[in-house]
Amino acid sequence: MTTEIDHRVDFESFVAARSQALLRTAYLLTRDHALAEDLLQTALSKAWFSWHRIETHPEPYVRRILVTTYASWRGRRWNGERPTEVLPETADRADGAAAVVDRHDLAGALARLPRRQRAVVVLRFFEDLSVAETADALGCSTGTVKSQLHKALAHLRIDPALVVDTKGGPR
């Protein structure tokens, strides 16, 4: 029989072991260190109330809370975020400095992605989840994930045809 004390020990161990990795995901979502910490703590405190059910495999559940909480924070001010539908065209660069400039462009473009699209990108290409796992984490259909991913890559000026679902088969 699992007791409250067992739950607490497991939970504290999980926070100690995995919270820094989850903080990186939270940062990629929020692009703000303070908001990332806030988001992580919110997700962990929510997870505690379901700990008796998830303790054998908590990370996917906590990650799901993280992204769904992030997606639902509509009323918050997001420093530096300026969502736009279409990114401005930029000139091709062939010199050595171009890569650095591109990197900044990509970082800026990521920061400008709408929230759900950014979540899809982070889960697919940072967490390396399959389309099905991403859909599960976001609580939506795989079709929604694919369409969000398509739009996100278009915003990032990446050919959506490059995307292969390495875990869940063809996208």
Place this chain on the structure above:
Amino acid sequence: MTDLDDLRAQLQRDAASVTGAPDPARLGQVQRRIRAIRRRRHGAMAVAVAAVVAAVAVGVPVLVGRGTGDVADRVPEHVTVLGFDYTIAQAAGGVRGGAGVTVELPPGDLQRVALVSAAHLPDGSQVTLFDQYDRVVGRLVGGGAELPPVPIDAVPGTLRVAANDVTDDTVLRLTVYERTDVLPEGITNGTAVYRQQVGGATLVEGGFLPDGASSVSFQVEGPLESLAFSFDCARGADTGVVGSMAIDGDTVVSGRCGPRSIAEDAGTSWTRPGNDADRLDARIHTVTIFTSDRVFSEESVPFDGVEMGVGIYRAGPAVLVSGAHVDQIIEANGRLWKLEEAPGRRVRLAVTETDEPRLIGIVAGGGDPLASVGLARNGRTGGTPGIQSATGWSLTRIVWPGQSPTLTLVDERGRPADGSVLVYRPLADG
């Protein structure tokens, strides 16, 4: 045009801005958020702590107020009552020669207990704790150091300690504690817990309905007559949720779920299903709790936001008094009590000043099952709840040291009634 490798590399670079070891303050901040969420969830609750068990002071004693170096200056930071942890919230007193102490309880949603301590209390003197309704809820007599923590209703008001025959050296202190989020051992969903031990009963199985599910089952070894069930449910937004419990396929409890969360201390309302012969035959029983849209419907229906659980306990020792099985060990007023005697329908109790308090119960002894039976104190009725003959037994009041009442079982017209008075004494270390 960039490609996916660029994107992955960019994400890794961005993530690398989160560096260093985990923030050591993070866990504490998460725990504070958990407590805040729990308070919000239980904000509507103003439930009196009706039954409380072994009260044990633990933790490092702390000095509060103006120190006199006496026992009443050193109160514990934490006390444990019923397995629940309480932390110090308010303290008053600590002055030599004081004959009274009061604490103003602010509004709050946390369960509270009060601890009365005294030093240099002469023989023959009494220290009495009165609650917000000016009821006596605790009494300390000469020579004693402190009362076990006493549960206090979660409503604002004045707690008062009054003492007589004190000396200039007597030091009184009244300390109020609030419940923390540390739950006792047992089966928990994070906010409610079925405790491992409730009175003389021991938890053997149980659990909570998973999110989104409409039923959950448990296997438990019989015989049924040895088991007691604590079943409760709380609905979400849908007001039509019916919660039911079935044993071996037969629904034995069914009713609409209430709007409030299951009490933090979930294992305190008992159901003891009948002992049908066909259920007694099976050694292993299946207990199922489920939601439905009609009372005693056998078809489970899922609802969002439902909180439902059952704790299955092996009942403690009981004795047969006037045809009713009466628990020998019970919880009340912050401690465990053991049945001392069942002296019949009339008894004169003489609880001396140096004796322990007694908890009084009544058991109705047959006759008209709808007749109300109550307790008369020194020939006067009123002030104590009665029971109907068909409902078995009940607890009524505490007789404090220094009181010698004559207690008589009477019907609603004050005439002698069948049955027995039950006298419980505090259990040692309880």
